[in-house]
Amino acid sequence: MKIELAESYGFCFGVKRAIKIAEENPGSATLGPLIHNNMEIARLKRDFNVSLVESLDDVKPGSATVIRTHGIPKNDLKELLAKNTKVIDATCPFVTKPQQIVEEMSQEGYDIVIFGDKNHPEIKGVMSYATGPVYAVLSIEDLEKIHLRERVAVIAQTTRKIEEYNKIVNWLVPRHKEVRVFNTICNATFENQDAAKELAKRADVMIVVGGKQSSNTKQLHSICKSFCPDSYHIESKDELQKEWFDGKKLCGVTAGASTPEWIIEEIIGKIREFKV
Amino acid sequence: MKIELAESYGFCFGVKRAIKIAEENPGSATLGPLIHNNMEIARLKRDFNVSLVESLDDVKPGSATVIRTHGIPKNDLKELLAKNTKVIDATCPFVTKPQQIVEEMSQEGYDIVIFGDKNHPEIKGVMSYATGPVYAVLSIEDLEKIHLRERVAVIAQTTRKIEEYNKIVNWLVPRHKEVRVFNTICNATFENQDAAKELAKRADVMIVVGGKQSSNTKQLHSICKSFCPDSYHIESKDELQKEWFDGKKLCGVTAGASTPEWIIEEIIGKIREFKV
Incomplete structure (x- = not known):
């Protein structure tokens, strides 16, 4: 295999x-x-x-x-x-960048809108760089509650989805003279998902490694399962069962965003030991 | 009446x-x-x-x-x-503004996208103020054909619809580090339409004044007709017929964007002469 x-x-x-x-x-x-x-x-x-x-x-x-x-x-x-x-x-440089943007745009007189969760440490940090009006919003309802001036700069929490970000932008554009949109979204999460999907389509069995409570690992597992029914979500090598691999030709492996490399290596080593 | x-x-x-x-x-x-x-x-x-x-x-x-x-x-x-x-x-100051924006943004190193028709005199004028790359586009297909750098400034022809403009913006945001969106759309056309609709809802008869070939007048007439079946599209007072107004309580009047005030006044004068 x-x-x-x-x-x-x-x-x-x-x-x-x-x-x-x-x-x-x-x-x-x-x-x-x-x-x-x-x-x-x-x-x-x-x-x-x-x-x-x-x-x-x-x-x-x-x-x-x-x-x-x-x-x-x-x-x-x-x-x-x-x-x-x-x-x-x-x-992370992808977080330093929005901090700098907020600082600069504030100094240039823009009102700042951040598409993100004001209680998240990343957003708390980014917001702190504003020297003028700054608002963290998660929805159009949040936008409706605030009063913005004519020129608005917008940034997004690195983990947000671009489609949701565009909804925020679409609401702002007709209502303001200028909307300066910075694409501060990091694609790492989506890259893992895309790669898992591509591999699951070809694999006979998929091993998804990550904490049982980790929401991004659960999402990876769910994506894999829809393309490869024999997909297993495990935390450590001890959960592996030899029979999962019997008669399989291609075993795909992926891991959630908080899974260290050495855990993945241990798991691959153990699968190899099955000598399937 | x-x-x-x-x-x-x-x-x-x-x-x-x-x-x-x-x-x-x-x-x-x-x-x-x-x-x-x-x-x-x-x-x-x-x-x-x-x-x-x-x-x-x-x-x-x-x-x-x-x-x-x-x-x-x-x-x-x-x-x-x-x-x-x-x-x-x-x-028009609403056209001078995009000319200035294009000049400034070019100088600041932005690639410029104009949502509009490159053969329209307004857009020919606006584009001419660019000192760097500038593209007029009408669709996503047009956007796919051009290569833009990381920082893009976008403006719209004054007569475009905001929903269509947002589609252009939505395509650009995920593909660029910064998209600087200027809302250069003028609402005059839509204001006439909104006002015609509001009046047609209450009127018993609607007179829509404007050239028979004028597309914006035809659109006004079509909007009026859907709220007030007795809506008439005329070019001059000679077309008015007394029986249109028999038994009516409220006559609404609107006009296309190229209709001079004095033509409208003549028409209102003639309707008054009917003494309905």
């Missing part, structure tokens, strides 16, 4: 980069969990002595602090820089 | 303004017809000695030349200014 990995799977560019940064800074502490995967956080602690602090108050003097992919609000960064800590910025 | 004019009808703001400018400059010549209505052009000639020249070559030395609402290409303006003629600019 041939084993084939999806063209795109697992960690996105920003998370891979943040983990590399953490590994290059042994003994540092991340401000908030670097990733929603406890096994990976445990590995960073064990192999690189990278620990976790939950809030600014917990940052220790003389330490090194890693800012995670989400970024942090401008004032938190100021506070962090004022502390006796080495600041290591692992903010 | 009560006679009521639609809240909005006839000439748009830009045409009214251009006619006033022509009237204030007796003896001048317009470069191209000021309006698609021969009776109005004849009136301007008769009452204000405003004549018509068809092309730049026909501009007479020592004359005064009126630029019509559509505007003219930048090079034509240059040529005109170099001639021994007084240039009187009656370009």
